[in-house]
Amino acid sequence: MSDQADSQRPRILRLYNLYRVVLGFCLALLTNTAARDGLLQLSNPQLYEIASWIYLLVNVLIAVLLHRGRRDLHLFLVSVLDIFLLGIIFYAAGGPGSGFGNLLLIPVAIGNILLHGRIGLLLAALASLAIIYLTFYLTLSYPGVSQGYLQVGVLGCIYFAVAMFVQRLSRRLRQSESLAQQQAASLASLEKVNQLIIHRMRTGIIVVGTHNKVLQANEAAAQMLGKPIIRGMNIEELAIGLAQRLRQWEETPSIRAMPFHNHSGGTEIMANFKPLATDSEETVLIFLDDNTQIAQQAQQLKLASLGRLTASIAHEIRNPLGAISHAAQLLGESGELPAADHRLTEIIQQHSKRMNKVIETVLELSRRRPSEPQLVDLGLWLEQFVADFSAGSPQEDRLELDIAGPGIQTRVDPYQLSQVLDNLCRNALRYTDTASPYKTIWLRLYLQADSELPTLEVIDHGPGIAEEHVPHIFEPFYTTHASGTGLGLYISRELCESNQARLEFEPMLPRGCCMRITFAHPKRLL
Template identity: 35%
Template structure:
């Protein structure tokens, strides 16, 4: 978009230079004409027929040439107009000189060849050809005029015709050269603009890179740096450019690398609280004048390793879950066959119901693990939370004997409806309740866990909370409880809360930990407000 605007201005610079030298040559021509008109040497060279007219013409031509020469430095975009005015003076001076002198006509006509060609480099094709025809007509008229008034005139018609054709040919050749120059200039402007844009883009990319980039000279003075490098070095003052002052360890490591050229730089920390950095050095020249330093945040490598580990774990979990399906299906089918027996006591039949129920629950867990590993979307549906929580508590009590522990459901004051996958929510609550009953207890006392639903304010989103009356979780540990493989138990895997959080995110919910004043822990599931409000309004309507 900017090329059409910048091209004329860029083209005007070389054209102004061409016009300047053109006017300088015109000044030389005017000086030669004045030399012929005003000095005895010139009058001895040619026969002057009309001396006063020639002298007046020389004065006018010299003044015009000098004026045009000085005007070249002050004009803006009126280059073609100034060129046309100069050519008019050239043709006028040439015509008068040819009429006022006898002899030297060929030299005067030869001067116009250069003027027509130089003007064609600046003017449009129509204008340059028009001036060439005007100059040719001037020669022909001058020849005819001298033939009528001076029968012994030495010039021939062939000479006048040859110069006329030369003028037209110079105009055409000048236009061809002008076109090529314009195309070359436009191409150069385009390449220059592309290079400027590419340079700006490269600068922006380097500035926004997560990898720090430094350019230092042989004296270890910082010449260039991006935002990431300055942040990794602790955001020192911009005035500090000495690497030994800004980052002494990096200065020392670079010096050792320059001496050995093969030693691998070690990880380092530049400021308190800043991340660990892995430097890499590259020499930009063989004369040790410039060096490029890359500063990599070690957390990037840790994140990549964790991502690779989780990816491997996902594939492993999916494989194990797939293998569990077959024996699980056999157990479920055998349970169904046993339930058809008519001679089975009621106590055994109740045990079979528990086995069958847990097989279904385990099958659901397998489905969830496979869905999490494959990043499958959740199957959300409208769910009334208070009834779901009440049924969950009853089922958990039945399948998990609590003995002296307490698990109770806190019913909300009004029905709460939300869009969520029931199987995912069941699995999440199972993890949270199991953790609360296991770890949320004071030493030697039974666990007291409550599970309830409420809204965050009158029109806020619905919340599901699992509370216990245990010792709580220290702040340092609470920051990492949702990280994969993090656990404080010798028998834990560190995946329960991580999978629970992933299942919540798959349902557009958030799982967070809240400390309880006076002791205890609270795990809160926040459902999306937009979906839950729509469902609530539909239920009330």
């Protein structure tokens, strides 16, 4: 028997035991002469009384002791015993005319539900033989009793018909149940796959029900919002910015929501909404996308266009600039040139070198290779960077390293990170306090408490940046230094964005600057 039938067998057996106990109780009641007066004419009242009480006691014991029996042998013996005792009661009640032969239909039917194949048909054969033999023996013992061989023969045929019908019906039910269970298993497996896909998606997904309660969310949504998502929590508890954009969408669905930051240093998130109508409640499906990735793609297109343009312009400028510089150099070597004109040639040389440096920087920007991120232990990498930087810098330039703990990792291109940090450190040393004989800057590495994002700060205690210059420091070609190109911080931010990191400026009090790099989570795929 299949597992599905086995699961239903205890329930059917309990009902069968209950039926036999109730039947035995009813048969025992008919042992009372007053109760059966006018209802039943017994051929052997004494035998009927003994058989009825035995039938009741036996079935009570079976119901108590064998209510959990699942073996085919136990079930077969119970059915045979039932047929045997009901056959004796059939004989004592007067044979075919009493109608007790119909009571054998139930054990035959139940036996063919619980037992299949030939063993089920054997029960029908035993029941048929029992009533035929008892009818024949009854006519010999009591010649006055009417012969009901035809009725008994028809009843025996009914036993076999019931056995075959029940077997066919139970077989179909088992097949249907097996198919239903297979389909349920397939649906459960498909649901698990869907859940796995949803939880592994890089797009954050949140399902919001009535009263803005969170019904479901995936892992990417929790990472973007920077906090665990608990089923049933209000959307305002999760993200106030997201709740505001949800209300805005409900009022005017045609207006595209603006991106938002859920916490300081968090990723810039773009939210999109889709209504879902279900039978139980109105739900909203929220898609969260990391806007830095979209900005990164746009930036790549912008840089590609800028690279083609600057490469052609730089080529056209570089040759005339070289001729101007060479001519100024020859002119400065002339002995007949006045001192004032010598100063003019030096100015020409100085600005030619500056322009050439700008051209080289622009060409480097246009030829920049794509980032190749890899998992990096920032603590170990910084120790190596500080050693290499100090070896190539003057002795008065010092880098102090402060690492909050071991094992701080992120996914970043080490070569591009080295470019960014080298540029930030040299800028910090250039503008740091010159009153001390040593110029010191601090590198501080830690994990943000709320989002657990790796963060690196480059800190100096120089004069700082004037407030009017702060909004423009990351713009290309913007500089306050006479010999600067205005591309250092711009390129540094571009390199950070290509690695899904953010470069931000924060003033230090009472003086100084802090350049903060917030890296991507190490589990995020770039």
